[in-house]
Amino acid sequence: MTGTARRRAILSAAAIFFCGARMFAQTPFQFPTANHSLYQVGDELKFFASTAPDKPWTSGSFGCVRNDGWRMHEGLDIRHLQTDRRGEPTDPVMASADGTVVYFSKKAGLSNYGNYIVVRHVVEGLEIYSLYAHLSEVRPGLAIGQSVKAGEVIGTMGRTSTAEVITKDRAHVHFELNVLLNDSFAAWFKKNSAGERNDHGEWNGQNLLGLDPRAILVGEHNPVKKFSLLDFVRSQTELCRVLVRATNFPYLKRYAALVLKNPVAEKEGVAGYELVLNYNGVPFALLPRAASEIKGGAKFQLLAVNDAVEKANPCRKLVVKRGSRWQLTDAGTRELELLTY
Ligand SMILES: [Zn+2]
Numbered sequence: 122m123t124g125t126a127r128r129r130a131i132l133s134a135a136a137i138f139f140c141g142a143r144m145f146a147q148t149p150f151q152f153p154t155a156n157h158s159l160y161q162v163g164d165e166l167k168f169f170a171s172t173a174p175d176k177p178w179t180s181g182s183f184g185c186v187r188n189d190g191w192r193m194h195e196g197l198d199i200r201h202l203q204t205d206r207r208g209e210p211t212d213p214v215m216a217s218a219d220g221t222v223v224y225f226s227k228k229a230g231l232s233n234y235g236n237y238i239v240v241r242h243v244v245e246g247l248e249i250y251s252l253y254a255h256l257s258e259v260r261p262g263l264a265i266g267q268s269v270k271a272g273e274v275i276g277t278m279g280r281t282s283t284a285e286v287i288t289k290d291r292a293h294v295h296f297e298l299n300v301l302l303n304d305s306f307a308a309w310f311k312k313n314s315a316g317e318r319n320d321h322g323e324w325n326g327q328n329l330l331g332l333d334p335r336a337i338l339v340g341e342h343n344p345v346k347k348f349s350l351l352d353f354v355r356s357q358t359e360l361c362r363v364l365v366r367a368t369n370f371p372y373l374k375r376y377a378a379l380v381l382k383n384p385v386a387e388k389e390g391v392a393g394y395e396l397v398l399n400y401n402g403v404p405f406a407l408l409p410r411a412a413s414e415i416k417g418g419a420k421f422q423l424l425a426v427n428d429a430v431e432k433a434n435p436c437r438k439l440v441v442k443r444g445s446r447w448q449l450t451d452a453g454t455r456e457l458e459l460l461t462y
Contacts, residue, residue, distance in 0.1 A: 129263035139192060140158075144229055144276065147269075148341060148348070148449055149218045149242070149244045149341075149350065150217045150218050150298065150334070150337055150338065150341065151215070151217050151218065151271050151272060152199070152203075152215075152217070152338065153199065153214055153215055153216075153217050153251070153253055153292055153294055153296050154199055154202065154212045154213070154214055154215065154278065155202055155212065155213075156199050156201075156212070159335065159337070159338055159339070160342055164180045164435070165178035165440075166200075166245060167200065168199060168200060169181030169197065169198060169199070169200060169203075170181055170198040170199070170200040170291040170292070170293035171198075171291070172187065172291075173291075180194075180195060181194075181197065181198035181199075181200075181293070182194070182198075182335055183196060183331065183333040183334060183335055183367040184193065184333065184434065184436075185400075185434045185435065185436035185437075186202065186211065187436075188196075188436075190435065190436060191435065191436050192436055193401065193436045193437055195297055195299075195329075195330075195331035195401070196252065196254070196295045196296050196297035196298075196324070196331060196334065197295070197296045197297075197334050197335055198242075198291075198293040198294075198295055198296075199293050199294050199295075199296055199400075200291070200292075200293050201278055201292040201293060201294075204261075204289070204292075205219075208289045209257065209279070209280070209289065209292070210246065210257070210277075210278040210279060210280070210289075210292035210293075211277060211278065212277070212278040212294070213274040213276075213277060213278075214253050214256060214274065214275060214276045214277060214278055214294050215271075215272050215273060215274050215275065216240050216251070216269040216270065216271055216272065216273045216275050217242075217246070217271065217296070217298070217335065218240075218242045218251065218271045219242065219269070219270055219271050220240040220241050220242040220243075220251070220268070221240065221241045221266065221267065221268055221269070222238065222239075222240055222241075222265055222266065222267045222268075222269060222271060222275070223239050223240065223241045223250070223265065223266075223324065224238070224239040224265060224321065224322070224324035225237065225238040225239070225259045225263065225265070225276075226320070226321060226324075227259050228320070229281035229282075229283075230283060230320070231283070231320040232254075232282075232283060232320070232321065232326075233254075233282055233283055233284035233285075233326070234252070234254035234255065234282065234283025234295065235254060235255045235256065235280075235283070235315075236254075236255070236256040236257070236258065236259055236276070236279065236281045237252060237253060237254040237255070237256060238252070238253045238256065238259055238263070238275055238276055238290070239251070239252050239324050239329075240252075240253075240269060241273070243297070244309040244350045244351075245349065245350050245351040245378065246351065246377070247300075247350060247351060247354060247376060247378055247379075248300070248301060248375050249295075249298055249299065249300065249332075249350070250298075250299045250300070250301055250329055251296070251297065251298055251299075252295075252296070252298075252299060252326075252329065253275065253276060253294055253296060254282075254294065254295035254296075254297075255278070255279055255280055255281050255282055255287060255292075255293065255295050255297070256276040256277060256278060256279045256281065256294070257276075257277045257278065257279025257280070257281065258276055258279065259275070260274060260275050260276050260277075261274045263276075264378045265276055271411060273300055277290070278292060278293070278294050279292070279390040280292050280391070286400075295347060296334055297329065297331045297334065298302040298331065298332050298334045298337060299330055299331050299332065300329070300330050300332070300372075300376065300403055300404075301323070301328060301329060301375065302328050302329070302330060302372060302456070302459050302460050303323070303328060303370070303371055303372065303459050303460060304323060304330040304371050305323075305371070305462055306319075306322070306323040306325060306327070306459065307319060307322045307323055307325075308462075309458070309459055309462040310325065310327070313455070313458065313459075327459075328459070330401055330402055331401060331403075332353075332357075332403065332405045336353070337350070337353060340353060340446050347449045351378055354379065354403075354405050354440045355379065355405060355406065356428070357399040357403065357405040358399060358400070358430055359397050359398070359399065359427050359430065360398050360399055360400040360402075360426065360427055360430045360431060360434070360439065360440070361397075361398055361423060361424075361425060361426045361427065361431075361439065361440050361447070361451070362395055362396060362423075362424045362425050363395070363396050363398065363421055363422065363423055363424060363453075363457060364393055364394070364395050364396075364410065364415060364421070364422040364424055365393055365394055365396060365420070365421055365457060365461050366392070366393045366400075366415075366418070366419075366420050366421075367393065367394065367420075367461040368391050368392065368393065368394070368402065370460060370461045370462070372404060372407075372408060372460055373394070376404070376407070379404070379405060379406055379407055380407045380408075380409065381406055381408045381409070383408055383409045383410065383411070385410075385411045385413070385414060386409035386410055386414070387409070388411075389411035389412065389413060390411060390412070391410065391411065392410060392411055392412035392414075392415055393409075393410045393415055394407050394408065394409055394410065395407070395408040395410055395424065396408075396457075398439065400430055400433075400434035400437060400439075401434075401437055402437055402439055402453075402456050405461065421449060421457045423447055423448060423449050426440050426442075426447040428442075436457040437452065438450050438452050438453075439452055439453035439456065440453055
């Protein structure tokens with residue numbers, strides 16, 4: 122091979138590699154606005170709207186990042202790029218992936234989310250619900266049940282919220298990627314939260330449990346390793362595992378891809394499920410158990426807790442240590458009640 126031929130060969134190999142890399146990048150989820158600064162190390166404050174000028178960018182990211190680590194923030198606060206003459210944000214907000222609009226609320230005064238939109242996606246067999254909050258406007262004409270394409274404008278960034286005053290300088294879209302706990306949320310909530318309002322049916326934030334969108338967007342950006350959402354969900358870090366004496370609840374069907382195999386239960390019949398939860402309570406593995414494998418009759422049985430994970434991410438308070446024993450908290454029990462309702 123001559124020098125030129127070799128150089129050409131190397132260049133075309135590189136071209137194939139980078140084309141491949143580009144194919145992997147930004148799938149299945151895309152940024153919901155034109156702000157793509159996430160990948161520029163050192164520029165995090167261009168991407169994330171922190172909670173105050175003296176707070177780090179991580180306060181606008183996902184996790185136990187609020188109130189000194191004791192309050193969960195279940196999405197990303199993605200900073201605005203453009204404003205009108207009055208300083209109001211005008212960034213178009215776009216669907217993060219192909220999907221179906223399942224809900225929007227145009228009554229800003231009825232939610233911490235202000236005006237918000239929920240879009241359903243099916244990725245590798247998993248139902249994921251993206252959520253876009255604090256909008257000034259839901260795109261006129263947008264209808265529930267309507268299909269949308271990735272990148273299609275569905276609303277306009279704003280500052281609506283009932284919980285907080287979002288100042289102009291930190292205007293952002295609050296963006297979540299969630300699993301859905303239970304289709305019967307509204308009925309469950311009515312029974313278990315007497316006197317409290319639920320204006321949003323099953324599209325109440327309590328029924329949606331967030332995955333870390335930053336980890337997903339960064340994973341998709343890796344030019345070497347193809348991103349798989351299913352692998353991402355399956356490889357969440359375990360906070361705890363709980364045995365539930367329930368064998369028929371909607372999460373099992375909706376997330377059948379997360380159900381593991383157990384030959385004993387297959388042979389003898391399923392009497393319950395061992396659920397593996399991450400620190401945000403997302404059940405990411407469900408192991409069927411036979412009656413012969415279950416000790417005790419408790420409805421929910423806490424089998425194991427990963428101390429280090431709880432210590433690093435305590436904000437959901439799903440489990441608590443009393444003396445030397447771990448227990449489910451009321452919040453942990455409440456989530457399991459909803460999940461298996
Ligand atoms: Zn937020």
